Amino acid sequence: MNTQILKLSLALVMLPLLLARTLAGDEVARKSQVRKVSKASALAKAARKAKPGDVIVVAAGRYKSWNAKVDCSGTAEHPIIIRPETSDGVTLFGKTKIEITGSHTVMQGFLFQDCKLEATPLALNGAQHCRVTDCRFADITQGKRPTYAAVWIQNNAADNRVDHCRFSNIEGRSVQVRIRNETDLPLRNRIDHNLFHDIPDKGANGRETIQVGHDQAKFGMMAPLTLVENNIFVRCNGENETISNKSSKNTYRNNYLKDCSPGWLHLRGGSYCVVEGNRLEGCQGGIAVHGTHHRIINNVIVNTRGPKERDQVAVWSHARGGWPLPGHRQLSYCKQYPGEHERTPCRCES
DSSP, rough: OOOHHHHHHHHHHHHHHHHHHHHHHHHHHHHEEEEEEEEHHHHHHHHHHOTTOOOOOOOOOESSSEEEEEEOOOOOOSSEEEEESSSOOOEESSSSSEESSSSSSSEEOOEEEEEEEEEEEEESOBBSSOOOEEEEEEEEOOOSSSSSOOOOOOOBBBSSSSEEEEEEEEEEEEEEEOOOOOOOOBSSSEEEEEEEEEEESSSSSSSEEEEOOOHHHHHHTTOOOOEEEEEEEEOOOSSEEEEOOSSSEEEEOOOEEEEEESEEHHHHHHHEEESSSEEESSSSOOEEEEEEEOOESSOESOOOOTTTTSSSEEEEOSTTOOOOTSSSOOOOOOOOOSSSSBBSOOOEEE
């Protein structure tokens, strides 16, 4: 009896709180607005005026060289959504530069095509809890220098997600997490469930498909805690490193690399990164490791066409000549599958 009375009392206490939360949610839903825009300036203005739960709709069409700052703040329960009027109905091309700087904002369903990397087409610039999803980036040409990427995550951007997007024929980097100085540290960003394919070889450095950090000598010990998982890479031939790590405490998990040339998953520096459950099939490269205290476990490398100067999995320093790091094993061959010891080779198949 006492137990039943206690449960009833708790229910009576919680009921007003749940009712208040439901009513608040209904109030937001009633007040949310759909704002339709067709100019970059109108997009920026609509973003400034947007409230949690609002939807900004971009009219169907092709738009050249849009430059807009999307500075709006939704909530976790009621994000602000920016989407095309119709599915695949909006193409952004030319020198496009869209910056998302607010929080709890979703950019969904846009096609970035025939953009030129004289600017970054889409940047999460200081954004918090924002999402880029179901967008396509295609036929993006390089600028004078490989400075820009199709997507930037930078300026202390935190807890953002780039997912279910498609990247093809990108002549520069596809996604770059940028650490520009000691006070600029993007944190806990997630890059997952994307398809990267047919990235061309332009014969130059600076065209990694994904890069996390870009100056390991200066900022390699900074820890952005980036998660790169469940992505597919097919024929990503932009340069030696398909995935390039130049910072610490990042995780690369359950990614699939197929027919990438060279196709290295490369820890260029940093410490305490995890490379787990990835599969590399028919690539020229494998997994290369520099730095300390990384965990390389349960990966599979199949039918590598690797060059003779590097084996499928090795711990190398980043010094000239590839000297092994003091106190660490250099893994010359990948012939065994010894379990989950943190510095052991991974399984290979012929």
